[in-house]
Amino acid sequence: MRQLNVDLGDRSYPIYIGKSLLSNPQYLLPHIHGKQVCIVSNNTVAPLHLDQIKNSLGGLNVDQVILPDGEQFKNLATLETIFDHLLGQRHNRTTTLIALGGGVIGDMTGFAAACYQRGVNFIQVPTTLLAMVDSSVGGKTGVNHPLGKNMIGAFYQPQAVLADTLTLETLPQRELSAGLAEVIKYGLICDYPFFEWLEKNIEKLMQRDTDTLAYAIEISCQCKAKVVSADEREGGIRAILNLGHTFGHAIETAQGYGNWLHGEAVAAGMVMAADLSMRNGKISKEDLERIKQLLTRASLPIAPPSDMTPDDFLRLMGVDKKVLDGRLRLVLLDAMGVATVTSDIDQQKLLKTFSACRN
């Protein structure tokens, strides 16, 4: 079992990474302070793992809310069903919510915990690689609005994160790849040696070698934890975690959410950010090729949909919430393993990136 700590003063918490942690009460129990527990999951994940958790929580009052699976249910209406359940079952302020599932479940459960009686404890049990290395760490919680993703939410930290690699064994291959996009992102934004390690180990990760996965998750979480500790509420440096995301959101919006997985859109978006960084003289053509190659070996797209025009991108990026007072800000690479946030964007170079990256 690997353990690391997210250092946030009195909101610090541990991340446990390893195989079969779910069925071992020693990881969950110390983080449950009352007698009530509500597990929030969806109808895909619950049949696979709900009983395991319930068995390891003997002696507590445990119930569950099972939501329909899918990003289209990440909204205020679904959130309300969680509140209805909690109040109907008389959960009090000492209750603990456990998020069992991917990013959608984690984001919604965390937000429900943030709001229920103005804040109750919660534990993240991510069951996708993407959730393990990204959404379960850092305290961003929330739901979507018809006019924008994650527009309603809170910064709210869990008591603990349990990343059980056993849950990855049932993960569809396409979702594993989507998770690897974020793993590769960490190599690019803050750990070049890790990028090199990924170049050597990407096939083992694609084959779900347990120890290799656990190491990649640990280093990814370490990187994210470091950035989040420095900037919990995204006032500055935390934005580097969004490498590829502004382009990626434009792709997701254009295609309708759900057609491209988030990780796939981020992969193509990272290539676009890297391409622009190359045009700014920060990384070499060879570096750009290495990035494309690594993503390709992870079965990820390296270009946006061919029907998206530069105008589509500009329009869609104009409504992105990362636009501060109307100025476009992007995360770009200063070097391999070093990212920066800049609003100093050369529009000509940006347009060249758009055409270079078209399929």
Next chain:
Amino acid sequence: MRQLNVDLGDRSYPIYIGKSLLSNPQYLLPHIHGKQVCIVSNNTVAPLHLDQIKNSLGGLNVDQVILPDGEQFKNLATLETIFDHLLGQRHNRTTTLIALGGGVIGDMTGFAAACYQRGVNFIQVPTTLLAMVDSSVGGKTGVNHPLGKNMIGAFYQPQAVLADTLTLETLPQRELSAGLAEVIKYGLICDYPFFEWLEKNIEKLMQRDTDTLAYAIEISCQCKAKVVSADEREGGIRAILNLGHTFGHAIETAQGYGNWLHGEAVAAGMVMAADLSMRNGKISKEDLERIKQLLTRASLPIAPPSDMTPDDFLRLMGVDKKVLDGRLRLVLLDAMGVATVTSDIDQQKLLKTFSACRN
């Protein structure tokens, strides 16, 4: 103009108290950091004060959401209409929400600000005495759920509070009295000299003498700010602010929200808490009489509805969120001007209080 500070580290903020502050840009402008402002108000208050605020915010992009007036609209559905407006009008993360109204508007606007894009700035402009001395200070925000009041919310602090005593001139007398219930509460829980001052000045307050009101608001906010600074998230001492509230909530629930004003229910609840404190030997019979008399002079009820039985109270207090793991906790007086939270409740004495306080 009177000014005091709520001391919460990097979440500290000023409270300005005085006449005609709304029409003076110097109080609002320094607390608005972007170019966008959204004023949230209701259809009772907006016609009276909206233009005043808008006039003092020249040069900014100001729009408004006008909600229907009433506690029955303090719910997730109304909250969603605020989000719809903000996203429809493209408010970004640098926007500022201004809550113009009583406690319902303040609680909802604060919660909307806490959640919109995971947190934007907001300013409280309370227009009722109750909101000025209670809900606008301390960062409790939220909405009701059909199964409980304020069950969904956040601790979220404003950038500033503007208590303009001019807005009290149009306040219905019954609401002025309801606000005075909380003012009297501060005398009881943390400032005995203030209680004595109230005994001397209650008629002037009922007649809305501006300077007398401003002083009472200042001392009330000072007391609340002191308690909140010591315990922002209600882990302990902050609970003393709930003197009379557990009994009061039971009354409100039994009568259906809105039939008794919150302050009225709290007034009757404070008498019950004081009665039990007297039975515990902490205050004298004469003190209890003084409390009843002061509340009566403020046109407040000093007994619960005559049709409420002890069983009604016990049942209704059993679902109160202040029950920790099933134990009843009450705020009682240790002396005049000193409150304490205790779960050491003598049930026989409690039953005697119920029968003594029946109309």
